[in-house]
Structures are given as C-alpha cells and as structure tokens.
Amino acid sequence: MRARILAILRIVVLALLGSFLALGALPAQANDNNISAELVAEAPAQPGSTVWLALHFRPGPGWHGYWSNPGDAGFGMELAWHLPDGWHAGTPLYPLPQQLVISGLMNHVYEGDYAVLVPVDVPPGAQTGHSVPVNVDANWLACTDKICVPERATLTQNIAVSDRASDDSDPRFDGWRAALPPPLDRQADFALTPDALRLAIPLPATMALTRPHVFVGQPQLVDYTGAQIFRRKGDTLLVDIPREGLAKSADAITGILKLDDGGNAIRFTAAPGDVPKGGTLVASGDQSARPLAPLWVLLAGALAGGLLLNIMPCVFPILSLKAMSLARAGESEADARREGLAYTLGVVLACVALGALLLGLRAGGSQIGWAFQLQEPGVVLALLVLACAITANLAGLFELPSFSFTRSGGRSSAFATGLLAAFVATPCTGPFMAAAMGAALLLPWWQALLLFAALGLGLGLPFLMLGFVPPLRRLLPRPGRWMETFRKILAIPMGLTALALAWLAWRLGGPLFLGWGLVLAGGLILAFWAWNRGRRKTHIAAMAFFVLLIVLVPFVPRQQAAMEESLLDARSFSPEALAEARREGPVFLWFTADWCLTCKVNENVAIEREATRAAFARQGVIAMRGDWTQRDPVITRFLTEHGAAGVPLYLWYPAGEEAQQLPQMLTPDSLIDLAEAEAKTP
Template sequence: MLIAILSAFLGGLILNCMPCVFPIISLKAFGLLRQGGDQAHLRREGVAFLVGSLLAMLALAGVLMALRAGGEAVGWGFQLQSPAIVALLALVMIGSALNLMGLFEMGIGLQRAGQAMDGRSGLIGTALTGALSVMVATPCAGPFMAGALGYALVQPPLVGLAVFAALAVGVAAPFTLLCFCPPLARMLPRPGAWMVTLKHGLAFPMLAAAAWLIWVLDAQTGSAGLPFILGCALLLAMTAWLYGLAQRRAMSGKPARALTLAAATGLAAIGAAFAMPGQAFETRRPVAQADSGPIRWSPARVARETAAGRPVFVDFSASWCLTCKVNEKAVLSTPAFKEAMARTNTAFMIADSTNYDAEIEKAMSDLGRTGLPLYLVYPAGGGKPVILPQVLSIGMATGALDVAAGGKG
C-alpha cells in the first residue's frame, strides 16, 4: 500500500510537466504573481489549491469506484469519454480565457469589478483552479501512475481513496510548496500595470486547451457535435461581453439590470442546450475496417494473428489522451518504427477508447491497468503480452518488436 501511495504521489508530481496540465500553469502563475509577495495570502492560496485538488480527485475517485462496484467497466479519465463533459470543459476554458482577457471579472460583486480578488472569493477561485487542474490532468497517465491506480481500484474503498488522495497531493504539491516558501515570496515582483498585459497573454494557453477539447468532441461525435459547441462558444462570448458591460455600468453608478438579465438569459440558454442537446452528443460509430493501415483491436483478431505466426502491437489510446498523441508523433509514426513493423511482420492494432467501449475497458482492467496510454506486444505464436512503459522511445518499441518476432512457439 505504501508503495502504491508513493507511486501515486510521484505520478502526480510528474503530471505537472505533462501537456494536459499546461493550461492550468498559467492560472497558477498568475495567482502567485497577483499576491506580490504577501506571504500570509500566499500560504492561504496554497492551502486552497491543495484542498480544491484533493476534493475534486476524491469526488472523481468516488464516482469511478462506485461505477466499477456496480459492474461498469470504466477507467481513469472516464469522464472525458462523455461528449457532454468534454463540451462543458471546453466552455470552461473559453470562459476562463475571456476572463483573463478582461472581458468580464469573475468571483466578485458588480460594485467591486476591476479590483483584485481577495479574501474568501479569491480563495474559492484558487480552490476551483485546483479542481480544474485535476479535471484536465485526467487524460494523462504518466510514469508510476498505471500500477498505482490499477492497485487502487481493486482495494477496499478507504485504501483506494488514500491512493487517489496521494495522487491529488502530488498534483498540487509544487504550487502549494512554492506558496509556503518565504524566499519565493520575497522574489515575486510587486503588482503593477504590467500584470494586465501578463493576464491577457495567459489567456492563450486556455484557448489552446479549448481548441484541443473541441477537436476531441469532433472526434467523438463527428459533424453533430461541432456546430453545437461552436454555437455555445459564441453564445458564451456574447454573454461574457454583456456581463462585462453590466459590471462597468454598475461601477460608474449607472443602471445595469437589463444587461445583467440579458447575460443571465444567455447562460440559461447554454444550460438549456446542454439539457436538450438533440443528436449533438451521439457518439460516432466505429468505421468499417479498411484493407490497409491499423487494424481495429479485438481479442479474437489478436488470437487469429498470433496463431498465424505474427507478432501483434496493440495501441490502447484515445483522442483526449495527450500522452498518446506525443508517443504517436515521437515514436509510432516514425520511419524507424514502421520499418521495424515491416521487418518483423507485426500486426498493428488500435483499441480506440475515445468513446466508451466496455470491451476495451474490461481488457485493460484484466491487465490491472486503468489509464491510457497502454501498449501491448504479443509474441508470434501466442503467449502473454509484454506491457511497454507509458512514455515510449524508438529503441524500446523496436526492441520489443524484435523480441516478439523471435519468440515463436
């Protein structure tokens, strides 16, 4: 158990370096700089971020464990298999970007618009940032995490929750420790007009995350989901603009009730769209198998190929898994890997978990794995697969193919 907890903590630390969490780094950095070296407030922000991360992680873990206890085959990052949640997260990212650009102020009353958030409202915002970092981190499963999470999901609830809590502490640890480091507080520059420009610039990582999530939604739903999310994004931008106008009018002592009502109507319209999405969130069905290219994974197809004397490489991935995309670009699509595939006559299969697939989730669970990516190499002639690390290298992948090709019989 202690090894699993330590592995989860180390995995959480590493997640801070993964592309999934990069958009949240902008919010973290701005939160630190905004305090201008106020050590007491920095410590409160650090605790709030930790609490937000911990509560969000425990909530996700609780839902995940409850679903699995009820017989559902779901794994790490399961919420991103829901097009509705992907669309909602995209709107959260867009809203955060519009807020950073100054279109409106969030978390304060109209009479205080334009002033720095402090006190309770600022700490709530920091806690929500911690929760958002956990939600965005779930598509990634870095080193140390796979075994720890697989262990957590087969243990009693309290043990499992302890492992997930360690993961949350690892995610939040760098920001929280920096907040409790007095030398850092003294090094931070004082707040000033330069922070407005910085705040605007930090909006662009959020917009990049929104673009990625919209791409994931398109991969999940096809042409049905794209018009839905683009329409909601446009409505959200208009709502934010109206709310910003209302805030500025209220600050100058002018009536703003009509603008506030219009903004509230815009939010209600977005909520109604999510409540009645029509066919927008219907998942795309798998396409028919092409004559060439990667083979759609199935246990029967793996058995057939290995029985025919071919090694099999299986790529368990998803459109929302950024680590999968990095490995695909850096290793799986390179000429060296393709040459090794041809030389060893290896069958390349893809188990696409972009949308929920019970057979894929069960196969991963049987292997004691719950997060993506997952790479399996089956030896020619049959046998148990070799599980490759989640961060691939060309030498590691091609070496595994050579060993599998020589392992006939």
C-alpha cells in the same frame, strides 16, 4: 460478441455436417474414432461396495476432447449406462482440463491421453462367483483447430464379482486417480450479480497460488475469456468472474480451481451464501499471482505520479492557470498560504470526488476506468464551454470572482483553478501513477480513496510548498502591472485548450454537436459580458438562450468520427482479434484515446513513423490498436486485467510468448529495437 457467435455457429455447422456424414456408418468399435476409447474396471467388484470404472480416451495427433463443460464451444460427453439390476453409476470425475483459445473462443479440452473415472455402486445382493457385463453408450466430440466430428461408441466391460477383496487391480488407475483434482473438504459460497459470479473458496492462506484459474462446471453462466480476479482474505480465496451467457441463475456451482501450471488443483462445490468484499489482490486473469505492493508504497507512487503530472504533456494546456497562481503567491505571506491551501484543497477534492464516482459506478456494474469523464460527450461539451469562458475572462472581456485570476480572485480563484487542473489533468497516466491507479480499482474502497487523495496532493504539492516556503516564493517575480498584460497573453494557450476540446467534441459527436457547443459557449460569454457591463436585459436574454440550449443538448444528433488511419495498418482490438493475431506472429498492441495527449505524443514520436512501419514489415509484426476515446467495456476489462486504470497502455507479444508491458513514455527507437530483437530469437 458477434465474432464469438459466428465462431460458435461455425463449430455447430461443422459438427452437424460430421454427424450427417457419419449416419449409417457409425463405428461399432471405439478404436475407429479420431479419439479412441475403452472402458476399464479397476478390480473385481464386491457386493455392497463401489467399483471404479474408467473411460480411457486417446486423442489422435491434432485432435482434442472436452471437459464436462466444454467452454465457449464444443460439447460435453454424454453417457447412457446399461447396468445389472441394482447397480448404479455415479457422477463422472474429470481430470484438470487445459485452456485452448480458438478464434477468440475459450475451450476446456484434453489434448493427450486422459481418463474419466466413474464410481459404480454394487448392491449387497449381487451374486458372486461370476462376471457381469457393463455397457455404456458414449457420445463425445472430437475436434481439431479447424473441424469437429461427433463420435460415439458402445463400450463393454465384464466385471468379476467376488466376495473377497482382490489384489488384482489395474495399475493405470493409480495415475488416473492422481490426475483427478482432490475434493475440497469444506463447502464454498457463491453469489451472482448481473455482471459477475463471486466465489468464496476456503483455502489456507499458506497455500501457494501461481497462475490460478477457475473452471466453472455450469455452462452458459460466465465469460470464459474474461479476467478472473483473485483476492485473499484470511483463509478464504475470493474470486470474481465476469458473467456472460444464457443462464440467469444457479442452485449450486461446481468447478475446479487450478492452483498453478504444474497440474495442482482442487475440486469444489459452492452453495448460495455470503461472499465477503475486500481482500488482498493476488492475481488477475492468467498473470502470475503476485501480491500488490504494500499500501504505503502505492501511496508514495500516487504522490509521485501526481507530482509528475505537473510536467506531463496532458497538463500543459492548463499551466497558464497555474502560472497566474504562481505570480500571485508573492503578494503576501498570508495570501500565499491561503491560496496554496485553497488550490491544493481544490485538487484533492476533485481527485477524491472523481475516484469516489468511479468506484461507485464500477460497484454498480459499469465497466469504466480512469478518465471516464472525458469519454462522455456531455462532459467534453461542458469543458469546452468552460474553457471558452476562461479564455474570454483572461482576455479581459469580463470579470467574475470565480473565474478571475487577478487580485480580485483570491482563494475562490485558487480553489477553482485546482478543481479544473485536477479534472483535466487526471485522465493522463504517468510514471509511478499507473500501478497506484490500477491498484485503486481492486483495493477496498477506503484504501482506494487514500490513493486518489495522494494523487491530488502530489498534483497540488508545488503550489502548497510555494505557499509555505518563503525562499521559494522569493524566486518569483514581484507582482505588478505586468501581471495584467501577462494575463491577456495567457488567453492564447487557454484558447488553444478550447480548440483542442472543440476537436474532441467533433470526434465524439460530429460537426452538429460541436456547433451546438460553440453556440453554447457564445451564449455564456455574452451573458457574462452583459452582466459585467450592467446590461441587464441582454444578460437575461443571453442566459435564457443558454439554458434553452442546455435543455436541448440530449436531443442533438451525434455521430462519432471514424478512427484515424494508421501508418502501421493497425487492426482494431478485440480479444478475438488479438488471439487470432498472436497465432500469426509477434504483436504490438496499444491503447489510445483522442483526449490523451501522452498517447498522441507517443504516436508521433515512436509509433506512427515510417521507420517503425518498415521494421514491423521486415519482422512480420502485427500492429493492433484499441480506441478508448469513448466508453468501451471490453477495453476497460482488458486494461483492468493488466493492472492499468487508463491509457496509454503498450503491450508487446513476442511470437509464442506472453505480453511484455512497455513504459508509458516511448522513445523513437523503442518499437524498432523490439522488432529487430524478434529476428534474433531462435
């Protein structure tokens, strides 16, 4: 936002400077301007009819003019008509503008010749047989990528008035009129929320959409660079556009819906009304309008993604908990079935609950994505305390049924293990899972919850199969005294998990916040130990101390650690920085988080390498990093625009081309090969 404001101020200053330089020397003729202009009449006028006039603009090389709503910067054209008595000029009609991003600002411009058509009503009593002068004082802004100059001209046209229709018309009007988006024959509806402009545009389901975009006529109402989400619901096109700007309300919305890159578009007017929810996604932002995969394909992807999470690096720290469940599954057939069901139920319920909370918060306007729970310092602190307590339990310091992984644990232990497994594992986004979770943020709520449930089922499926397939259980070692020793050994990886959470707590909140969490964990462990040993007074004192520390957590000063230095000298991500970098050359953009183990593995394997740095330096590749460790609505919006619900996300921008999305697991030479390919591109 700060970069956008500074860029707008820069353009305003340049425009004011240009106006001061022009004072006293404003051109009398439009052709002296950087954008020349002329006023053209289509044909002689008839009394009681409409004559069409055109303001024909010719930008010089490198210059561009603006649409009626110029976008983030620039100024729209102003017209002051001087007409004979009874003549009336209507609303100017503009051709489809182009999108031009400069310093992260979206501009609606015309870079080549264009004409703005204006209908002029001629009164029935207009005298025929002579010509009448029509004058207009026109003011517009002419800009290049570096400077803007306000320009003006008084344009004059003598229009013949005849009582008969004339075949003598300017042939250029055929092309100019064809460039105007035709008006929609029905009214659209709109609704304003604090975060979005929602449109319901009547559009036949058979009408093709490729790379659609809505140009909103009302200024200061929407985020022009934000991702526009398009959905179809029957013969209605639903559009969600992020809000931004000073305008808080609107009586009506006018605009142009661009259908494709071939110049096809329609003009619409929307009134306040009911905008349905749901619909089938057809496009997001400037991506090609591809319908989402069928629901059954997305469900299969979520199921496969959950299954693969069992072997993803982000789940390794809690494999110790699953290993104990595996061992206990061999005790009896009934116990195995019950524990398999309990574990799977815990996983599925956790996934659905997290998904429902995510959808509810997003519906309320929060810009969050998958793994939002680990972006909250308080949640990380709670996980740290829980991990420390489980480590102490595995080490044998105390026994509690809900934490026990020995025979006394039973179904409650399996259920708790499932809850914890899902809570810690789901922040990762593995193969097959990315498309499903990205779609879940865009689908109707009930379909999204089905995807979350399928993800949980995939994560719990190995244990469910162990419970119901005896041959698989026979592959496991028989239960025995070794399990007690094995349980103590498993305290080591669980302790490493606690250390990782301690590091994350330090990254999110600083050393004091981490220290508070460790004291909290110590108080809880002491309370459990005292309860287990029958020391009631010690237990009560420890619990009271623990509760007091919890109450005071919101008041603990927090200080997020600075982003770690990158070997690639990566720039920090912002839409403005990305737009600037893409003008300089090829760009590698990656999104990461301190809590994402997959991200850290990829960084060690493929990104933060001397060989990668050298290849980028040879080919002039710009590295850019987005840190999603804490909640960032700008990054969340960008992830959603690219169909991603979480990190990691890797994008490669070849010079002058659109982004290529890379796999979520990178090989050591992935980026080196892409960089070297840039050298072979003509």
